[in-house]
Amino acid sequence: MSAYGTTRQPGGGAPPKDKITDYHTALFRRLAWEGTVPVEIRVDPKELPANSDRGLECYYLQAPRVTYLPLLMAEIRRFLMDVVFDEAAASSLKEEDWWFETEEGAIAKWHWPLGLIYDNHTISMSVKGPPPTPNATATPLRLILHLASPPTEKLMLSPSQEACKQAFMGQLKEADFIRWGSTKRVTGLRKLEQDGIWEGIKDHNFDDYWKVASKVTPSAAASNALSPGSSAHTRPPSNDAPSTFDRDGAYSVRSVPVRIYLPDGPILQEVVPPLLDDGHPNTLYHFLSTHLSMLFPPRPPAPPPSRAKPNPQPPAVPQLAYAMIQGVIAPQEAEMAWLGVCMAGADGWLSICVGVNRG
Numbered sequence: 001m002s003a004y005g006t007t008r009q010p011g012g013g014a015p016p017k018d019k020i021t022d023y024h025t026a027l028f029r030r031l032a033w034e035g036t037v038p039v040e041i042r043v044d045p046k047e048l049p050a051n052s053d054r055g056l057e058c059y060y061l062q063a064p065r066v067t068y069l070p071l072l073m074a075e076i077r078r079f080l081m082d083v084v085f086d087e088a089a090a091s092s093l094k095e096e097d098w099w100f101e102t103e104e105g106a107i108a109k110w111h112w113p114l115g116l117i118y119d120n121h122t123i124s125m126s127v128k129g130p131p132p133t134p135n136a137t138a139t140p141l142r143l144i145l146h147l148a149s150p151p152t153e154k155l156m157l158s159p160s161q162e163a164c165k166q167a168f169m170g171q172l173k174e175a176d177f178i179r180w181g182s183t184k185r186v187t188g189l190r191k192l193e194q195d196g197i198w199e200g201i202k203d204h205n206f207d208d209y210w211k212v213a214s215k216v217t218p219s220a221a222a223s224n225a226l227s228p229g230s231s232a233h234t235r236p237p238s239n240d241a242p243s244t245f246d247r248d249g250a251y252s253v254r255s256v257p258v259r260i261y262l263p264d265g266p267i268l269q270e271v272v273p274p275l276l277d278d279g280h281p282n283t284l285y286h287f288l289s290t291h292l293s294m295l296f297p298p299r300p301p302a303p304p305p306s307r308a309k310p311n312p313q314p315p316a317v318p319q320l321a322y323a324m325i326q327g328v329i330a331p332q333e334a335e336m337a338w339l340g341v342c343m344a345g346a347d348g349w350l351s352i353c354v355g356v357n358r359g
Helices: 023-034 070-082 086-091 115-128 160-182 191-202 206-213 285-293 336-342
Strands: 036-043 056-064 099-102 141-146 258-259 322-324 350-356
Touching: 023 206, 023 285, 023 336, 036 070, 036 115, 056 070, 056 115, 056 336, 070 115, 070 160, 115 141, 115 322, 115 350, 160 191, 191 206, 206 258, 285 350
Parallel strands: 036 141, 258 350
Antiparallel strands: 036 056, 099 141, 322 350
16 A cells, blocks of 8 residues: 655745745645545456456555546556566556546546546535535545556546646646636746646645746735625635735636536536625635526525514525535635635646535
8 A cells, every 4th residue: 555645844945025825825735735535446357467366456545636647657557567467467568558447437537636536536426325524534536447448538648647747737727827818827937847846746745836836826815805704714814915906816816717526417617706796705605606506506685684683694595515625525605716726726726526415
């Protein structure tokens, strides 16, 4: 079994004065980065070569959420060659023919982060069982490894690390365009920096990744306008001066790069402004109730006050679904701008996986 450690390094040096990240932003980014998922890899028994050790065809690892399956292939191959396959079988197998699917038959995408594959599988299972609870033990993502006949039209790219890197950079540029209307922040990076941001993911090194990513990711500066229901749970306070307008801040972007994943359904992508027309922050609940009103019904207004109830509360709405971000069921009061800079994936996208509450 393999496990990946954290990347905390002493003596990292002080950040530049023009790009100081406040404590809460750095904390949530670190927590998202250090997240891992348990994975079980099992070779399809029908495809095991002759003379393979059928008692050891499973491999277990605890892998970073930000990594990709192509980055795990070398480790998986070493295990199989050393323990499962004999020398003759090892020499005949071609890694470019390998591919993965879940036990339910869903093909694992090469260009999806492992954490997104895990969360998407979790919500797909939500239609068949109860939703995850905060203290529940994480169950492994069980993947079946096929050794031949890859469905190339569904995988969309080869399992090589270079193809995965190009797909990652493409996602980074698309997120940059959605935020600012251009890709100049990403395309303006030097070749050494573009390689460095990918190496940070390969090595699971938080500091190396954010050394470059901070140049293209908005800051989490607080907005001047706060919604009436704002609280400490909505967004941790920022150390940035609220009176200063931050043109590179999270609340200044044209749109937050967001994709919604539904159980066994389509992937939705919508324009998500950080602020509403009235200047208040756009929240997760407002976004979901606007675009998925059948799952997240809009809250009706509170009834007018009366002598018996001078402070009436709005009627409760049924909790039909939940939003999972980075493996966590997100509070619906969270602001989309803050989520976009603190809980987005390494590719710049905020992936919201919508699960269904049964019963």
